[in-house]
Amino acid sequence: MVFPKRLTHWYLQNKRDLPWRKVHEPYQIWLSEIMLQQTRIEQGLPYYKKFIEAYPTVFHLAKAPQDEVLKLWQGLGYYSRARNLHETAKHVAFDLNGKFPDNYKGLLKLKGVGDYTASAIASICYGEPVAVVDGNVYRVLSRIFEIDTPINNTAGIKEFKILAQELLDEKDPATFNQAIMEFGALHCKPQNPKCDSCPFNDMCLALKNDRVKELPVKLKKSKVKKRFFNYLVFDLKDESTILEQRKGKGIWNGLYQFPLVETESLSDEEELKSQDKFTDLIGGDEFSIELYNQKPVVHKLSHQHLYTRFWIVNTTEVKKPKIALQEVIDYPVPVLIENFLNEYLPDAYK
């Protein structure tokens, strides 16, 4: 039997029941695809449900404040996805009369939509014969055809896209694309693939040559940087604090956090007090600080480890806008801050 036929057969018997598989509107498909970029379905699913409930149409999403969108996205990571999602929603709602582009090329122009997502939406919503190549597709194809071209350089990206496009069932690209991804996710897994019961175990070259564990080939991993964060948690008499919004290019752009002092190494109270940040924030010269966590909280991101100390600051007067403690929970914050708040805030404020 031919590859697409076998694949589809497997898919129809093994596919999961997922909410975006019951619909074909580009809004829902687009939303699900953005959320699932570099994200496992189990992690993204609850967020998808929340978003569809809060924003049933692209117009609802377009009209929402950015802070509200980021708050709903909180914990899902890669927050540029949420900012691009919101911007694209406004573009579609207000410039395109609520209609998404109806082909691969048009979809590719949308912010946050790259080759993979444009192919997914175009094939699933419009039946356009464009092959998706995600992490699952790289794995499945590299193993079955024993391709050791690295998947994360230009040559590999090109080679796998061409191969996927050649294999694509042009009669039903929607089913083929979802089938090959589902097969990669459930059967041809990164670890412990089910080669014994694999529908392709008579033709898989990696299996034949005992190279399943080596494939796909991926080039070099970047090294992890250490950073040292000191958060100034103002806990004022009137039950208020200070939050600042992160801006610029780095992590957590658009999210809120306590005033931050970043140092070259783990700093003590004396070093911290000498920072300009205090004179920027504190009205008089009367203040006290107390280290909240004796051991630094180590927050691990893909490419940096954040060694974090929370300092409780008491003073009478501050120079920046204050936020009532009971309103802190409304702001979108990184998981690092969310975890602290869950421990520090009284239940009444959560």
Added chain:
DNA sequence: AAGACGGGGCC
């Protein structure tokens, strides 16, 4: 072409 960008799950 190479980095940056989150958080969670698995080994």
Added chain:
DNA sequence: GGCCCAGTCTT
């Protein structure tokens, strides 16, 4: 501790 996940954007 390292790898991976329905990738995209920036430099």
